[in-house]
Amino acid sequence: MTLTAVLARAPGQIAGEAAEKGQISLVNYFLVVAQLALLLLLLRQFQIESAAFLRLAMLAFAGFAIHAWLPLRMRLPFFVMLSLAGIGVVMGGVNAAWLVTISLALVGICHLPVSFAWRGALLLGAAGILALQRAGHLPFPWSDAIWPILGAMFMFRLIGYFYDLRHDKTPPSPAQSLAYFFMLPNACFPLFPVIDFKTFRRNYFDDDAYRIYQVGIDWMVRGVMHLILYRIVYYYLTLAPHEVANPAELIQYLVSNFLLYLRVSGLFHLIVGMLYLFGFRLPETHNRYLLASSFTDFWRRINIYWKEFMQKVFYYPAVFKLRKLGTEKALVLATLYVFLMTWFLHAYQWFWLRGTMLLVAQDMLFWGILGLLVVANSLYEMRHGRARSLGTPTRTWRTTAVLVFKTYATFWFICVLWSFWTTESLGAWVSLWAALGGEYTARMLLYPSVVLAVIIAGSIPRESLRNVRASAQDDRTWMRSRLVTVASLFALLTVSVEALHLQLGKDFGxxxxxxxxxxLSRLDTAQLERGYYENLLSVDRFNSQLWEVYMNKPKNWLDVESTNLKHFVGGFAQTELIPSFVQTTKHGTISINRFGMRDRDYEALPAAGTFRGVVLGASSVMGWGVGDGQTFEAVVEDRLNREWAGGAFDKYELLNMGVPGYQPPQQLVMAEKAFEFQPHAIFYIATGHEISRAAAYLAEAVNKGIDIPYDGLRDIASKAGVTVGMDEGEARKRLTPYRREVLTYVYGRIAEESRKHGSVPVWIFLPQVREGSWQEETAEAVAVADAAGFVVINQEDVYKGRNIDEIRLAEWDDHPNVRGHQLIAERLFDGLAEKREVIFQPAGR
Amino acid sequence: METSIDFRRIVKDYILEEFLPGENPDELTDDLPLISGGILDSIATLKLVLHFEEQYGIVLEAHEADKEHLDTIRSIASLLTSKAR
Known part of the structure; x- marks a missing residue:
């Protein structure tokens, strides 16, 4: 059937219904409700997004059941009420009240009875005040949790809304305005499609209601499928740049990095699909973007709402103003302007979601390069046109082959460009390509073959009918969509049943x-750990799921950041705690004594009859996020004095020499300092990834050209071919075969020096509160410590069976809280008691 | 300015010639969605607008380059007619 013939049909005609606007038959209603019930089960089975989203989906689906039967005039107000309830369900009453109040004030400004110029100025003023508050320069009485959602609601939509108010002849009703800003799914999704207000109004119930609802379900199911595919990529295919060692891994890196975008397309399908249930027949958010056959095509297919927003607010106004310069000049300048603004708005979006501006060279370069490519492509299309068709395009073998070739080339080019955008640094991206010198195996054909197969399948000619009313589809297409949706629902639900998927083998299960x-994936967990160990918190891309965790982190989370606690001292360790520093935080006081220890004051040398131990470690030892006296070191010290004093020793002293961010090689420096205090024992507190962190620090030291005062470490760096100034990622890659050797040297030297100074070397393993990839290296680290001659106390299971939320500081900060420190202290005391004879030796020194 | 111009026919002819060469004219109906149907993209819209500005001295505003005004031959013709008055 041709496009024209299809479009000639009136809405609802194909379904054989002559339904009034917004009406649905009882049979169709139950069909929709049944599918929603299955979809809800699917969301639950696959824990799609969050528990909050599941609650929101329940509210939305229950709301639909009522909404579908309401008189049309009551539906929009009902949707507003439901949306407000959704905000309350997700954010809690107080936060929701603040959010609604601020929102009403912003919308209210748009409708003040003054000129547009004044309203615009007032809006800018209000946005300026909010920006100062978001940046932490002005106080605000509401919770930090509001910002991402408030930002998502207004940062772009307000621009589009104001633009439409200026130009649209029909003023919106209050219900339309409120429905637009408070859209039900928004409460759960800070990354939200930039829905056009005009389209939102115009397309409301402009087709057969049943077909609108049904398309919404189709899109939500498609969204779930995108999200499940995303998880496969995210959990199983992503690699860190330093893990890329050969061409096959390089290809995997490029493809998986780009495919992480499935999360955005999945979420946008879920969001827009949910809006369909309430009659908002919006356009597609994404159109088979993996099958783009040119850069302009890519720009048109990926995040279509964004493209349309930019087109409306920036491109057309610019191109119309510049048209006197000539069509081509106007097009070039307007397109470059759009990409410049896209870059800026990306940073602007980051600001509202995270509270800091994202100004990264790669962002500018990425948008700049993409902009230039789109300009070149646009000029070509301007001069030579592009193939368009009213029906199913006619293809020959030759045109199909050309299309497949162009699509294949575009896909790989975008993959490379995407990797450039998302890799941590330019240096890391450049060093990625050294992998081309690695071993060439048949495995490198895997991804190119799969991609080619997908592109060939996707290039089969099909009806070019898109973004038109569902009632315009012919019966066959419509029924095929029904079949795909219902079959997908049942297939996914069946697979999700544990009793069934376990039948297909343990691995599959x-x-x-x-x-x-x-x-979080293996890599993001590792990055969270990295933040945990190094306090880097360097999550500066939307592609990482980790940014969502950090997005919730309050601006001044601990009042004092690691950089304020430490100062640069040069040398191999680089930093130390600032002596005599005192700061009161919301988690208690942090006091650093005159020796630079987070501890009470001690004499330089222990008194006779006093047992002295020095505790080496990183932030958890220092007590990040707990007050003075609440660290596990302090708790154990108190207990030793309470229960053991008067026995072999009159008194016990544990000196806390933990420094946030310290890595194993830095402890070599700290151990030397520790011996000045004449300890009976050195307690080295090890954590996850000792082996890789030791090697990473050596890579950092070489990269920075720091003098390495240890022959053993210098020799390893030299053997690995790591040289001063080399990109850290490349240095880490080269040190990978020597990682264990680095730790062996560090442990060996600390243990040996301890014995020389008459101290018992004790190695204590402290796990992270969250299960994760840190566990991979524990057994090997224990073996290295054992071989070095440490007394080993392994507390690997100290948190086992505990609810993570009860023992960590926050979702974005995995340091143990007060309860966590108490747990560690209890277990450590027991561990020390078990090894009492070995560790607490009066004649140890 | 003359207002009896048959913009429907002119717009249709222009679209067929410029963007849909070789397509069956009967299939390009007055109500066929051009923007949402993927026939008029931003480049084609720009060409179309500039063509009518040059040929008929009609000045269009940036905010009029949207689906409401340019999605069908009928709506384009209506806009051009209103501007030509």
Whole structure:
């Protein structure tokens, strides 16, 4: 059937219904409700997004059940009420009240009875005050949790809304305005499609209601499928740049990095699909973007709402103003302007979601390069046109082959450009390509073959009918969509049943089990750990799921950041705690004594009859996020004095020499300092990834050209071919085969020096509160410590069976809280008691 | 300015010639969605607008380059007619 013939049909005609606007038959209603019930089950089975989203989906689906039967005039107000309830359900009453109040004030400014110029100025003023508050320069009485959602609601929509108010002849009703800003799914999604207000109004119930609802379900199911595919990529295919060692891994890196975008397309399908349930027949958010055959095509297919927003607010106004310069000049300048603004608005979006501006060279370069490519492509299309068709395009073998070739080339080019955008640094991206010198195996054909197969399948000619009313589809297409949706629902639900997927083998069962929960990937967990150990918190891309965790982090989370606690001292360790520093935080006081220890004051040398131990470690030892006297070191010291004093020793002193961010090699420096205090024992507190962190620090030291005062470490760096100034990622890659050797040297030297100074070397393993990739190296680290001659106390299971939320500081900060420190102290005391004879030796020194 | 111009026919002819060469004219109906149907993209819209500005001295505003005004031959013709008066 041709496009024209299809469009000639009136809405609802194909379904054989002559339904009034917004009306649905009882049979169709139950069909929709049944599918929603299955979809809800699917969301639950796969834990799509968050528990909050599941609650929101329940509210939305229950709301739909009522909404579908309301008189049309009551539906929009009902949707507003439901949306407000959704905000309350997700954010809690107080936060919701603040959010609604601020929102009403902003919308109210748009409608003040003054000129547009005044309203615009007032809006800018209000936005300026909010920006100062968001940046932490002005106080605000509401919770930090409001910002991302408030930002998502207004940062772009307010621009589009104001633009439409200026130009649209029909003023919106209050219900339309409120429905637009408070859109139900928004409460759960800070990354929200930039829905056009005019389209939002115009397309409201402009088709057969049943077909609108049904398309919404189709899109939500498609969204879930995108999200499940995303999890496969995120959990199983992503690699860190330093893990890329050969061409096959390089290809995997490029493809998986780009495919992480499935999360955005999945979420946008879920969001828009949900809006369809309430009659908002919006356009597609994404149109098979993996099948783009040119850069302009890519720009048109990926995040279509964004493209349309930029087109409306920036491109057309610019191109119309510049048209006197000539069509081509106007097009070039307007397109470059759009990409410049896209870059800026990306940073602007980051600001409202995270509270800091994202100004990264890669962002500018990425948008700049993409802009230039789109300009070149646009000029070509301007001069030579592009193939368009009213029906199914006619293809020959030759045109199909050309299309497949162009699509394949575009895909790989975008993959490379995407990797450039998302890799941590330019240096890391450049060093990625050294992998081309690695071993060439048949495995490198895997991704190119799969991609080619997908592109060939996707290039099969099909009806070019898109973004038109569902009632315009012919019966066959419509029924095929129904079949795909229902079959997908049942297939996914069947696979999700544990009793069934376990029948297909343990590996498959584990695979499905992993897809059924939303968690951080191996790499993001490692990066969170990295933040935990190094306090880098360097999450500066939307592609990482980790940014969502950090997005919730209050601006001044601990009042004092690591950089304020430490100062640069040069040398191999680089930093130390600032002596005599005192700061009161919301988690208690942090006091650093005159020796630079987070501890009470001690004499330089222990008194006779006093047992002295020095505790080496990083932030958890220092007591990040707990007050003085609440660190596990302090708790154990108190207990030793309470229960053991008067025995072999009159008194026990544990000196806390933990420094946030310290890595194993830095402890070599700290151990030397520790011996000045004449300890009976050195307690080295090890944590996850000792082996890789030791090697990473050596890479950092070489990269920075820091003098390495240890022959053993210098020799390893030299053997690995690591040289001063080399990119850290490349240096880490080269040190990978020597990682264990680095730690062996560090442990060996600390243990040996301890014995020389008459101190018992004790190695204590302290896990992270969250299960994760840190566990991979524990057994090896224990073996290295054992071989070095440490007395080993392994507390690997100290948190086992505990609810993580009860023992950590926050979702974005995995340091143990007060309860966590108490747990560690209890276990450590028991561990020390077990090894009492070995560790607490009066004649130890 | 003359207002009896048959913009429907002119717009249709222009679209067929410029963007849909070789397509069946009967299939390009007055109500066929051009923007949402992917026939008029931003480049084609720009060409179309500039063509009518040059040929008929009609000045269009940036905010009029949207689906409301340019999505069908009928709506384009209506806009051009209103501007030509």
């Amino acid at each position: 584990t695979f499905v089990h992993s897809l059924r929960s939303g968690q």
